[in-house]
Amino acid sequence: xxxxxxxxxxxxxxxxxxxxxxxxxxxxxxxxxxxxxxxxxxxxxxxxxxxxxxxxxxxxxxxxxxxxxxxxxxxxxxxxxxxxxxxxxxxxxxxxxxxxxxxxxxxxxxxxxxxxxxxxxxxxxxxxxxxxxxxxxxxxxxxxxxxxxxxxxxxxxxxxxxxxxxxxxxxxxxxxxxxxxxxxxxxxxxxxxxxxxxxxxxxxxxxxxxxxxxxxxxxxxxxxxxxxxxxxxxxxxxxxxxxxxxxxxxxxxxxxxxxxxxxxxxxxxxxxxxxxxxxxxxxxxxxxxxxxxxxxxxxxxxxxxxxxxxxxxxxxxxxxxxxxxxxxxxxxxxxxxxxxxxxxxxxxxxxxxxxxxxxxxxxxxxxxxxxxxxxxxxxxxxxxxxxxxxxxxxxxxxxxxxxxxxxxxxxxxxxxxxxxxxxxxxxxxxxxxxxxxxxxxxxxxxxxxxxxxxxxxxxxxxxxxxxxxxxxxxxxxxxxxxxxxxxxxxxxxxxxxxxxxxxxxxxxxxxxxxxxxxxxxxxxxxxxxxxxxxxxxxxxxxxxxxxxxxxxxxxxxxxxxxxxxxxxxxxxxxxxxxxxxx
Amino acid sequence: xxxxxxxxxxxxxxxxxxxxxxxxxxxxxxxxxxxxxxxxxxxxxxxxxxxxxxxxxxxxxxxxxxxxxxxxxxxxxxxxxxxxxxxxxxxxxxxxxxxxxxxxxxxxxxxxxxxxxxxxxxxxxxxxxxxxxxxxxxxxxxxxxxxxxxxxxxx
Numbered sequence: 001x002x003x004x005x006x007x008x009x010x011x012x013x014x015x016x017x018x019x020x021x022x023x024x025x026x027x028x029x030x031x032x033x034x035x036x037x038x039x040x041x042x043x044x045x046x047x048x049x050x051x052x053x054x055x056x057x058x059x060x061x062x063x064x065x066x067x068x069x070x071x072x073x074x075x076x077x078x079x080x081x082x083x084x085x086x087x088x089x090x091x092x093x094x095x096x097x098x099x100x101x102x103x104x105x106x107x108x109x110x111x112x113x114x115x116x117x118x119x120x121x122x123x124x125x126x127x128x129x130x131x132x133x134x135x136x137x138x139x140x141x142x143x144x145x146x147x148x149x150x151x152x153x154x155x156x157x158x159x160x161x162x163x164x165x166x167x168x169x170x171x172x173x174x175x176x177x178x179x180x181x182x183x184x185x186x187x188x189x190x191x192x193x194x195x196x197x198x199x200x201x202x203x204x205x206x207x208x209x210x211x212x213x214x215x216x217x218x219x220x221x222x223x224x225x226x227x228x229x230x231x232x233x234x235x236x237x238x239x240x241x242x243x244x245x246x247x248x249x250x251x252x253x254x255x256x257x258x259x260x261x262x263x264x265x266x267x268x269x270x271x272x273x274x275x276x277x278x279x280x281x282x283x284x285x286x287x288x289x290x291x292x293x294x295x296x297x298x299x300x301x302x303x304x305x306x307x308x309x310x311x312x313x314x315x316x317x318x319x320x321x322x323x324x325x326x327x328x329x330x331x332x333x334x335x336x337x338x339x340x341x342x343x344x345x346x347x348x349x350x351x352x353x354x355x356x357x358x359x360x361x362x363x364x365x366x367x368x369x370x371x372x373x374x375x376x377x378x379x380x381x382x383x384x385x386x387x388x389x390x391x392x393x394x395x396x397x398x399x400x401x402x403x404x405x406x407x408x409x410x411x412x413x414x415x416x417x418x419x420x421x422x423x424x425x426x427x428x429x430x431x432x433x434x435x436x437x438x439x440x441x442x443x444x445x446x447x448x449x450x451x452x453x454x455x456x457x458x459x460x461x462x463x464x465x466x467x468x469x470x471x472x473x474x475x476x477x478x479x480x481x482x483x484x485x486x487x488x489x490x491x492x493x494x495x496x497x498x499x500x501x502x503x504x505x506x507x508x509x510x511x512x513x514x515x516x517x518x519x520x521x522x523x524x525x526x527x528x529x530x531x532x533x534x535x536x537x538x539x540x541x542x543x544x545x546x547x548x549x550x551x552x553x554x555x556x557x558x559x560x561x562x563x564x565x566x567x568x569x570x571x572x573x574x575x576x577x578x579x580x581x582x
Numbered sequence: 583x584x585x586x587x588x589x590x591x592x593x594x595x596x597x598x599x600x601x602x603x604x605x606x607x608x609x610x611x612x613x614x615x616x617x618x619x620x621x622x623x624x625x626x627x628x629x630x631x632x633x634x635x636x637x638x639x640x641x642x643x644x645x646x647x648x649x650x651x652x653x654x655x656x657x658x659x660x661x662x663x664x665x666x667x668x669x670x671x672x673x674x675x676x677x678x679x680x681x682x683x684x685x686x687x688x689x690x691x692x693x694x695x696x697x698x699x700x701x702x703x704x705x706x707x708x709x710x711x712x713x714x715x716x717x718x719x720x721x722x723x724x725x726x727x728x729x730x731x732x733x734x735x736x737x
Contacts, residue, residue: 056653065699067660073650127654159650166660208635225699234665449698457700495683562682569695571687579689 048204055198056161058221060175060188062230063263063449068175069189069275071161075130076123079109081116084154089140093152097133098122118156124180130157165275171233173269173292174226174447176393177278185278186291188224188447190393195222195451223452227263232256235563236268243556244270248544249521253294253426254560259434259526259535261462262443264390265568267294288394295390298398298423299539302506303341303358303549304524305419307433307481309367310355312378315473318370321351321480331361331368334410338364341505356484358503360418367417375413376402379422381468382432383442389465390427390445398423419506420514426522426537431465433524436478437500437532440471482529492525492554494561496572501525501557503549508542518542523553527561528573534564624722631721 030036060069077098079090087109095102105121112119137152163178176187184193198221236254244252249270256266269292273284289296313319329345330337340346340360346353354362367375379385385400400422401408415421424432427445435442444463451458469477481500485492492501504522507514521543526535538553538560546552564570571579595601661667720728 056649061699063698064696066663067656070657070660071653072657073654161650161653164657166657167664168666170665230665234669566680566682566685571689575687575689 047208048206050202051205052200052202053218054160054200055218056220057163057178057182058196058198058223058452060196061223061225062171062228062233063226063265064229065225066167066230068165068167068171068226068230069178070164070166072164073127073159074123074162075125075127076120076158076160077125077130077133078118078120078156078158080118080154080156081109081112082154084109086151086153090152090155093133093136093140093155094121097129097136098125124162130159133157167230168274168276169272170230170237171228171267172272172275173294174228174233174264174267174392175275176291177273177275177281179278184393186288186394187392188226191391192222192224192448193393196224197221219454224448225450225452225457226447227258227265227449228267228447229265229567232564232567233266233268235567236266236560237272239556239560239563240268240270243538243540243552243559247540247546247552249540249552250542251290251293252541253537253539254556255294255426255430255537256560256564257430257434257445257535257537259437259443259532262431262434262445263449263462264445264447265534265564267292267447269293289396292392292394293539294426294537295388295392295395296425298396298425298428299520299541300420300422300506300509301424301426301429301522301539302419302504302520304429304433304502304504304522305422305424306355306358306363306417307436307477307502307524308379308382309363309375309417310351310480311382311436311469311473311477312375313366313370314351314477315378315469316370316374318374319351319366321476324348324350325354325362325365327359327361329361331364331414333364333368333414334412336411336414338411338414352480352484352487355480355502356488358418358505363417364414367413372403372410372413375417376400378468379416381466382435383428383465384422384424384432386428388425388427388431388445389463391448395427396425398425398428400424419504426539429522429524430535430537432468433526434535435468436474436481437526437535438474440467440469440474442466442468478529478532485525488550490554491550492523492557492561494527494558494565496574497527497561497565497570498529498573499525499527499561500529503554505547505549517547519547519549521547521549521553523549523557525557525561527565528570528576530573531576533570534561534568536560536564627722 030039056071059067059071062068077094084090087106090109091102091106094100094105100122108119108121133152133155134157137155140151141153143151162180165172165175165177174187176185176189176191178184178189182197184190184196189196198219201218236256240252240254243249251270253270254266254268255264257264271284271290273280285291310319314321325348327340327346327349329343330339332338338360341358346357346359346361349357349359349362351362351366353359354366379400380402385397385402387395387397389395400416401412412421431442431445434445442465444465446460446463448460450460478500481502482498485499485501490501490503492499492503501524504520504524506520506522507516508518508520509515510518519542521540523538524535526532536557538556540552540556543552565572570576
């Protein structure tokens, strides 16, 4: 009996041992078989999934935290061809919800390109439309389970962000836009495209949940806070639109800047576009430089540059405010006779009278006294002929011809002194004149107030581009300009606030000759004179109502300045002086 | 009482074949139970790690969805409060733009001019692989490896 048990045990042990041995042999064989590499490759294929993580594009805010450019979720709607049960149902649902052609959708599903298992039916679909389709899919799937319909099985939805501009066309000249490919063009979007876009990361993501910790962290694009004030920007655009209508101007620009630090507070152009419809760009603009004329359209600014000529003359001690000269109404320079704007003699004039009456003869006289070398050195120091370095995409520098250039003639010294024969953008003139408003220091205009990345905010400090004139010169000239405006009872005056500034009327060259009936009218001014907090530049192109800057650009400046002091909480001079006295 | 006989029986009992067999079987069973316990423990730890990993994936997805929803709402709110929308609503409510000569500047003691927007002044804590405790992503073998390595390091 005991022997029987012993034999049975031995047999059982042998059988089990053989089975175990066979399993081990089989395992070893499989591991080393020809198919092992295939199985191993299959396992690896399923172990990881190649995914591209696109960071959300950074947002853009104004200086008060108003969102100017954000992101919204849109959907790519596609069809997984391997799981489609009812192509008709999908084509019908998609065509009715998205307004697409039924036959085209049907054809796309039934005749896909060779080798494709997934096709995109529509992209950048609004969230609400995608939601409607998803709801429909759910309902039809429930019915399909009951055997009544094929449902929308196979219809797939993939969400992704799309750039959105809640203010639509507001500040469009300055912001720029992003195409569906995610590339920024013009303005801030173009200049800071790389920063805003962030870096996409392509990684192999493990499907094994044990390795979930290997999912990478993708930082979003950098968020930007701009220096502009949304409400001031809206006011500038409204005032500009109204002034174009009032004065019959072809186009126009208004820029508001803080002359103390170069922060651009508003920058309005007359041609604007809804940034959400970037495809309208070609129908709105004929040339790239029309997108933001304040930085990309150099023009002959005319008499506003007399500020700089006078600054150079005062700073080089060529004249003092009390220097007088006898205005005969014309002056000869380089063999060409230059006349005043009214072709009339103004008799004995001081330098204040020279600015007050905007006398060309005066400017030519003092420039001639100064000499070309000194004059052009100052113009160069003021930044003429150079880019301002503003942080906006598409900036163009104007041109300043200097002695030695093949197309420079001695008469250019005369015409350049009152802003003809020289080109500059409105922002270039503002940068140059900021030295007068800011105690001799010239600021670099900029639109970026701060950037936020990974939860940290980095504020952008003000930058200065040297001191082309002395502080005393700047103070003296500011006072002269304020007096000249007050003496002239200019339409640029702002009740309650003392401002300094200068008009500009520049004839436009047509076919090589200046046309006296077509002008660019401009005004640059700042205030309060004793503590400048804003500087405004107005440019109207070809106003029909009047050809003079004093009658068109000057009142627009006043209107803009009145709005600016309200929106920036700048107290009237008498209150401010009382507060300072306390 | 015959003591040698008793010793003989005790010896016979100790060397009985069935007793030796039982000892062997007991030892084998003990080893099997120990192995089973280790296997069960490994299974429990692995499954917990897998569940935690899946939860991390779900939470990561939830964070992405929440960020999308937040972004959408933020953009929608900005649209509803855009300059043009606010002006339109104000006009509908009977307001009109103020004229400069209607504005009176009042000095309010203690009022300070609003500072420009500060979006973030501090570093936000970001959840990353480094902040997840090793208990949630370490297998039993990993843990044993770590212990072995640390003990070697101590030696």
